[in-house]
Amino acid sequence: MNISYYLHKKELNRDDLVFLLGRTEPEELDQLYCAAREMKKEWVGNVDYYRGLLEFSNRCIKNCCYCGIRRGNRQVGRFDTPKEDILAMALWCYEQQYGSITLQSGERQDEAFIDYVEDLLREIKSIGNGALGITLCVGEQTKETYQRWYDAGAHRYLLRIESSNPKLYKTLHPQDGHHKWEVRKACLDALAAIGYQVGTGVMIGLPGQTLEDLADDILFYRNQNIAMIGMGPYVVHHNTPLGKKVSEAGLDSPEERARRLRLSINMVAVTRLFLKDVNIAATTAMQTLHPLGREMALKAGANILMPLVTLPQFRNQYQLYDNKPCLEDGQEQCRNCLSARVASVGDTVGWGQWGDSPHFFNNL
Numbered sequence: 001m002n003i004s005y006y007l008h009k010k011e012l013n014r015d016d017l018v019f020l021l022g023r024t025e026p027e028e029l030d031q032l033y034c035a036a037r038e039m040k041k042e043w044v045g046n047v048d049y050y051r052g053l054l055e056f057s058n059r060c061i062k063n064c065c066y067c068g069i070r071r072g073n074r075q076v077g078r079f080d081t082p083k084e085d086i087l088a089m090a091l092w093c094y095e096q097q098y099g100s101i102t103l104q105s106g107e108r109q110d111e112a113f114i115d116y117v118e119d120l121l122r123e124i125k126s127i128g129n130g131a132l133g134i135t136l137c138v139g140e141q142t143k144e145t146y147q148r149w150y151d152a153g154a155h156r157y158l159l160r161i162e163s164s165n166p167k168l169y170k171t172l173h174p175q176d177g178h179h180k181w182e183v184r185k186a187c188l189d190a191l192a193a194i195g196y197q198v199g200t201g202v203m204i205g206l207p208g209q210t211l212e213d214l215a216d217d218i219l220f221y222r223n224q225n226i227a228m229i230g231m232g233p234y235v236v237h238h239n240t241p242l243g244k245k246v247s248e249a250g251l252d253s254p255e256e257r258a259r260r261l262r263l264s265i266n267m268v269a270v271t272r273l274f275l276k277d278v279n280i281a282a283t284t285a286m287q288t289l290h291p292l293g294r295e296m297a298l299k300a301g302a303n304i305l306m307p308l309v310t311l312p313q314f315r316n317q318y319q320l321y322d323n324k325p326c327l328e329d330g331q332e333q334c335r336n337c338l339s340a341r342v343a344s345v346g347d348t349v350g351w352g353q354w355g356d357s358p359h360f361f362n363n364l
């Protein structure tokens with residue numbers, strides 16, 4: 001069976017997803033990405049939306065084995081962005097017509113943090129009378145906390161499941177009772193029950209991860225009725241248990257990185273083909289593995305970009321993985337650079353619009 005048979009099939013099953021994800025021949029990849037781009041045009045248009053990404057603190061109670069700001073990494077200085085700077089950046093996003101802002105930090109569950117975020121949300125919501133869409137990405141919390149933040153103005157929440165395979169998830173996290181797949185999944189359920197537009201995603205090319213796992217990740221998105229997807233390649237961070245293991249095993253070669261990038265773009269394309277009307281981000285990690293990684297993702301069906309608005313003085317303290325791009329840039333440069341990338345693939349930017357996932361409303 002050649003690839004066009006699968007690309008014209010009405011309903012793709014798990015085996016079909018595995019087949020498509022595993023394509024490596026350039027002509028086949030061209031066909032796959034073209035079909036996904038057509039699907040993007042049909043369901044969400046050739047318009048890409050911005051979410052200004054503000055990484056406001058790198059304090060984290062978790063110790064994920066892959067992440068550069070894990071609690072156990074003593075080489076990284078911890079920071080909190082002063083509130084007035086966060087508000088100034090939110091105002092800047094509004095003035096630049098970004099439409100939406102994403103507030104991201106490491107995970108904390110103390111009352112001071114919960115209050116702080118709640119306050120922040122109310123203040124950002126008051127800018128332009130609620131003009132900015134607000135996405136939160138601050139980890140696992142109780143249902144009560146999620147509800148408080150929803151009431152304060154957040155309406156989207158990103159929480160990556162990291163892998164839909166609980167066994168693989170286990171290999172990536174310490175067994176200390178604080179990193180439980182089931183708890184994470186329950187958080188996704190709680191967010192949906194409250195009424196958030198829920199985003200999730202996975203890391204791609206993880207040691208031990210199979211094509212079947214990735215196909216199951218896409219099925220997980222569907223089963224959870226996910227509206228927004230943020231996923232990208234696993235990238236080594238030198239001072240993490242997983243990064244050290246992968247490097248020592250010789251699994252961070254240029255060929256291996258190219259494989260992880262290809263798999264990531266394939267995931268974007270196959271997710272677009274399968275889920276059609278969801279929002280899919282072209283993530284920074286893709287650019288880490290190739291200078292044109294984000295353009296590749298846009299061409300293969302992604303429609304969301306997250307220009308960094310993290311304060312330049314804190315950018316090098318928010319490195320989840322090595323060689324993160326844009327560390328030297330200010331928010332102006334990130335804006336112009338991404339606009340050029342969007343134009344280069346023949347898309348336009350949805351300035352000033354929230355760019356909500358049509359899937360969320362199609363399912364109400």
Ligand code: 5AD
Binds near residue numbers: 068162233285
């Ligand atoms: N490589 C790629 N992505 C990573 N993340 C954390 N560490 C890495 C890494 N080394 C991702 C996780 C997390 C998100 C905020 O960043 O998926 O959910």
Ligand code: SF4
Binds near residue numbers: 061064
């Ligand atoms: Fe903390 Fe998120 Fe990094 Fe895990 S991936 S250590 S929760 S910032």
